[in-house]
Amino acid sequence: MACQSSSAPLLRPTNEAGTPNNNNDISTMTSGTIATLGALKVVMGVACVAAPRLSGKLFLLQLNPEAVIVMQLLGSGVAALGALTWMLSRRATEGRVAKDELRWAVMLNLAEDVADVVSCTVGFTSGMYGVGTMAMLGSGCAALAALGLGGLIGLSRKVE
Numbered sequence: 001m002a003c004q005s006s007s008a009p010l011l012r013p014t015n016e017a018g019t020p021n022n023n024n025d026i027s028t029m030t031s032g033t034i035a036t037l038g039a040l041k042v043v044m045g046v047a048c049v050a051a052p053r054l055s056g057k058l059f060l061l062q063l064n065p066e067a068v069i070v071m072q073l074l075g076s077g078v079a080a081l082g083a084l085t086w087m088l089s090r091r092a093t094e095g096r097v098a099k100d101e102l103r104w105a106v107m108l109n110l111a112e113d114v115a116d117v118v119s120c121t122v123g124f125t126s127g128m129y130g131v132g133t134m135a136m137l138g139s140g141c142a143a144l145a146a147l148g149l150g151g152l153i154g155l156s157r158k159v160e
Contacts, residue, residue: 026102030154031093034106037147038086041109045079048072059140060133078112085109103155110148116141 047055052071056063063071085105091097120141124134 025095025099026093027154027157030151030157031089033147033154034089034102034151035086037106037109037144037151038082038084038089040144040147041082042079042086043082045075045077045082048075049079059136061129081105081109081112099155103152106148106151106155110145110152113141113145113148117145 044055049072052068052075053063055075056067056071061067088097088102088105092099092102117138120134120138123129124131124138129137
């Protein structure tokens with residue numbers, strides 16, 4: 001019986017046909033889009049944790065002490081999701097993770113970003129903030145959602 005190293009996966013990722021995935025399953029454009037999505041979320045999340053008031057000012061928001069804590073709590077989750085997405089993107093490109101696992105991470109990112117766009121719209125329409133803040137928050141969330149959608153579409157295409 002062969003001895004397997006501790007760093008080797010128990011199961012090799014496979015596609016629907018049951019054959020091992022290769023590095024050509026994900027296009028460079030798709031991989032780059034998803035990696036960018038992950039990296040941007042890491043940067044945003046870390047900024048919200050490390051400098052919540054400055055991060056709020058970038059979006060034209062004045063944060064009270066309670067909002068600072070919420071910003072930090074939410075920022076850590078965004079950073080964690082971004083790190084997971086970035087890592088899965090790299091591993092899927094290397095053939096070490098199945099494309100479906102990456103697809104799930106991208107779908108979760110997209111769901112979060114669409115919910116953020118809706119939240120921005122609700123906040124604006126209820127008078128919580130003005131057009132400038134809506135433009136900054138909404139366009140940022142929409143841009144992240146567009147990256148997620150682009151990544152999801154790219155994962156659905158066959159690479160030849």
